[in-house]
Each structure stands twice: as structure tokens, then as C-alpha cells.
Amino acid sequence: MDNKKKKVTFDDIAKYTHFSKTTISRYFNNPDSLTLKNQEIIAQALVDLNYQENKLAKVLANGKSEFVGILLPNLFLHYYSEMLNQILSTYETFGYKFLVFTSNGSEETERKYLQELLAYKIEGLIVLSHTIPSQELASYHIPVVTIEREDEYVNSINTDNYMGAVQASSLLVKNNCDILIHINSDVSPSVPSYGRIQGFRDTCQQFNIRHKMILTDLGNSYPETQQRIGEVYNLIKEKYPDKRKGIFLANDTHANIFLNLLMRDYGTLPDDYRIIGYDDSPIASEAIIPISTIGQQIDKIAHEAMKLLVSQMNEMKKRRPVPQTEIIHKMITPILVRRDTTT
């Protein structure tokens, strides 16, 4: 590799174009102060001289790194990888570059990484991981937007989980189920997805329909989860043999496991079972019978998160930034996706 390439300076560009160094500097910092023709001459010179802009020098001068940090818990769940994909694709709209980190459960590494991000002068932070409390996030004095996690002290964009659960439960009621069953882990009320539990309960009470919540640890790996859902499946089968059961599961991976258990037992989806998942992950359409689900508008959530973050990062660049007086929590409505595990 040619590592000896000489660095092209403003001096070189000035000599080549016969403009002053001040003019060259103006081209980079305030191009509109030059005529279009002169802008073109300098632009051509940069190509001819193979000039490589050093953005870091600019960042040091004006504090605008155009970096945003993203903290994710993992990329194994499709929800996170698709959210990351959508956030990254806002580059075309907003121009921000993303420094990405997945904690995979290591709190110590996540804190260390966050300190590094701050040292690199990131302008803002999007947080999906659950590790660091929102009160601590707020103490870093940079704009923060969280997605689907505890968000008491910071701005957030979340799916309207309550509405999603109402949609799912109402569909099961319309499917003439005798009993509605919600299978979920024991979610904390401080987490946005707790809304699913509330939405399920309220809908059942409103329709005055018999219902049951099975809130339990559903495991942290696929084999574990398979085992736990298997136990829940047997329990339901034993306890409600003559009822038409409407099962609302916390995500599509769980719904698919439940469906496969039924298919292996009966070779088909029995008439006394109706199933709906959550997330609209690929597995929902790839299952042996395509699974009805609640789709989160991941593209919209990502865009709204960046829009909110950008407005605050812009505020911070003003000479006298106005501090945010009220924390913003915005909800995005989910979409009911009807497939073949409901009618």
C-alpha cells in the first residue's frame, strides 16, 4: 500500500487554483460566499490534487462530529437487527454516522464503551439496551432518545403496546374464543411493553370474557424457551380441554413454538385453538401456518427517533441552547396483521 502519499494542503490548493488561502478556507467553511464558478474551479482542483478532507479537524473546530451512538442489547432478535437497519438508513435523510455497540449482557463493557463515545464527542445517543437507568443517561448532558425500555428521565419513541394488545385480544374475542390466554414473561410496569399486559386485561374485562394470564420466566435461549412454552402448552391442554382457546403470545418466536407443538400433536391447527403473536418477525410468515401478529412500524419508529434526536442536537449547536422543559414520550400505533392462525 502506498503510505507515502503526500498530504495535500490548503497551500497546495491555493497555488494550483491561483486563489488565496483565505478563499480556499471560505470554500470549506462557507462555500456560498464564493461564486458558483469559483466553487467549481476549487472542486475540480480537489479532484485533480486528490485532496482528502480531514473531517476530524473540522469537528474539533466546530464541535459537530455528526456521530450518533447506538446501544443495543443484542442483534439476535429480529426486532433489534431490523431497528438498527432502519436507524442506519436514516443516513440518507439526516447525514449522521452511527457508532454501534451491542452489550450482549455485559454492563461493565457497555459503560466503558459509553465513556469512549462521549470522549469521541458524539452528538447524541439512541438507546435500546436496558442496562443503564434513564436517570444516569440523562446525566450525560447530551441528547438521548430511547426505544422500548425504561424512559422516565429521557425522551423516547415507543410502540403503543397497549393498543397492540387491544387489537390482538379483540381479534381473539371476534374469533368466538371461550377463554383468552396471554403468555408473557413477568414484565416490569416501568417498561413500555407492560402495556401489552394492561391492554389484554382491559379488553377481556370490557368484553366480560373469561381470561388467564401466564406470566413466567420463558428462558434466555431457544432450547430453554422451547422447554418452558412446552410446559405452558401442556398445562393449557389439560386445564381447558373443552374450551375454544384464544392464545396471545408476547412475540412471534413464542407463537411459532406453540404452533409447532399443536401441529406435531394434531397434524393441523385444531379448531379449538386460535393464535396471535407480536412483532411481525420473519418467523411469523415463515411458519408452517403463517401466524397472525401485531406489526410494529419499525421504519417509522426509527425515523421518529432520529427526527426527535436531530431537533435536540440542532438545539445544542445554537449559541444559546434552550433547555428542554418537558420530556417527550411519543407513541407509534402498531398494525394488526391477519394471517392463518386466526379467522
Added chain:
Amino acid sequence: MDNKKKKVTFDDIAKYTHFSKTTISRYFNNPDSLTLKNQEIIAQALVDLNYQENKLAKVLANGKSEFVGILLPNLFLHYYSEMLNQILSTYETFGYKFLVFTSNGSEETERKYLQELLAYKIEGLIVLSHTIPSQELASYHIPVVTIEREDEYVNSINTDNYMGAVQASSLLVKNNCDILIHINSDVSPSVPSYGRIQGFRDTCQQFNIRHKMILTDLGNSYPETQQRIGEVYNLIKEKYPDKRKGIFLANDTHANIFLNLLMRDYGTLPDDYRIIGYDDSPIASEAIIPISTIGQQIDKIAHEAMKLLVSQMNEMKKRRPVPQTEIIHKMITPILVRRDTTT
């Protein structure tokens, strides 16, 4: 937010600790030249004063940004999201931070982004996207490692695709299949995964077993792919009714679609079909019958890619870097995962 916080300077630290500014500077640039006790005094002062290191200033001084760019085609396929996850997790080992981009098919945006990365003085580049030819990547004069894409002019880490296909085909032969069928898109010989086609053909010829390759456009979206695999499925069913068919598909998503078609037709996996996929994606274990597959050692590939990149980035930091004389292409052996669609 408290935006008025005064910036802590070397002067402030010097006054607070009663050391000279030179000593403070030495602490940051050559800490081992100070006694341990003095290092501790300064470290405590940084905490007391709430000093925020500015890494960008350091980068400008020594050229070591500790940034690595990653270009991915998408994050929809589990292979890419898991690879990204594994690359990001090398942060604990190597300390590099990652600027991540997914092209989602937009060549123009990818080139623009790459120019920005170079302007931000990234030290190296990991490329999984297929957009930019390796000859062009080599022309940027920074260390590059590619993974599973055309790599004539740059270093690469790839799965031994040939070996994977040999493993898959040999298993189907041992399953007493009368005919082996490989379903894949019409892969270019310049792409590493072409090895799968060669490995399949060579194994069939070696065992002198009847075989057929169906190489065709299998679509770019799930509904499209479902449609195409459906057509291939009908063709095979019609053409080889009395044969025991060993089907080797290019990935697990395709294998799952094929399996579901069989399950819907027969309610079970018929005795005259044996199926093996590729990748060991989640869908392979989540399918109605767990699918046999070829597992890529994604963690190992990611680690080897970073190891190779780091060795070259370190070389570039030497006063007289020795140019790489030979391009390195390293192969990682895949692993046969036997599940329930073979015996």
C-alpha cells in the same frame, strides 16, 4: 440540560494538582514516565474536576482514530446481523469502535458513505456488501478485509464453502438417496459461495451418484422466493416420483420453505425426501421439523477478520510500514449440524 458546563483544561488540572502543565500533558501521552503515585493524584483530579477527555484531539495528533468502518448489504438475513454482532463484540478484545453502514442496494449512497468514512480517518474497513469491486477497495490505501464476497485484490476471511458442500452432499449420499439435487441461485464463480456448487458436483461425481443442479433466480423478497421454490418443488415432485431425493438448498430459509411445502402436502416428511440447508440460522431449529444444515463459525470468522485487520492497521502505524507483499485469503471450516430432516 446543562450546556453551560465549563470545559476543564490542562491549566485547571495543573492548578488543582500543583503539577506543571508539562506533567499533565505527559500523563495523557506517556503516563509511564510519571510515578504511580503522581498518576493516581492526576487521575483523582480528573474525577474531581469532571474532566472529559477529547479523543478527537488525540486522533488528530497521532492519526489513530481507533475507528473501523463496516459495510453490510443488509441486516435482514440472520447471517449478516449475527456477523455484525460478532464483529462488534471484538471491542472487548481489540478496542476498536465501529462505524456501521448497510447499503440495502443503494450503490450511490454506499460510495458517498465510504468517502465520509475516509474523511473521518478510519483505520480500516470490513466489507460484506457486494457493491464496490475489490480492485476499487484496494485503491483506498487503507487496510481492508472482506467476508464472503469477491476478493481478488484484497484480504479476506471466508467459510470453506467447498468443504461445506462436500459435507452436505456426503450426508445425503449416506442417507441412501437415489438422486441428489442442489437448489441455488446462479452464483458467479468470482464469489466464495460458488464453492458450494463445485463441492456438490465433485462429491456427486466421486460417489458416481445421479445428480441435478437447479440454478435459477430465487427472488429478492420472501413472497417471491416462496413462489420460486414452489415452482422448483413441483418440478422435482413431477420429474422424480419414484426416487429417494436428497435436496441440498443454498440456505435455511429456502430449506424451510421446501420443508413446509412437503408438510402441507403430506402432513409429515415423506420417506423419499431428505433435506439439508446452509447457515444454521434460527429458522433451521425453529422449523416444524428441525432442519439439518451446515453451520458457519460466525464468531470465528469475525474474530479472524478483525485479527487480520488489526495486524495491518498496526503495520500502518509504524514509522516505515512494510507493504503487504501477498494478499491473504483465509478459509474457516464449517460444521455439519445433523437434525431431523436427514438420518
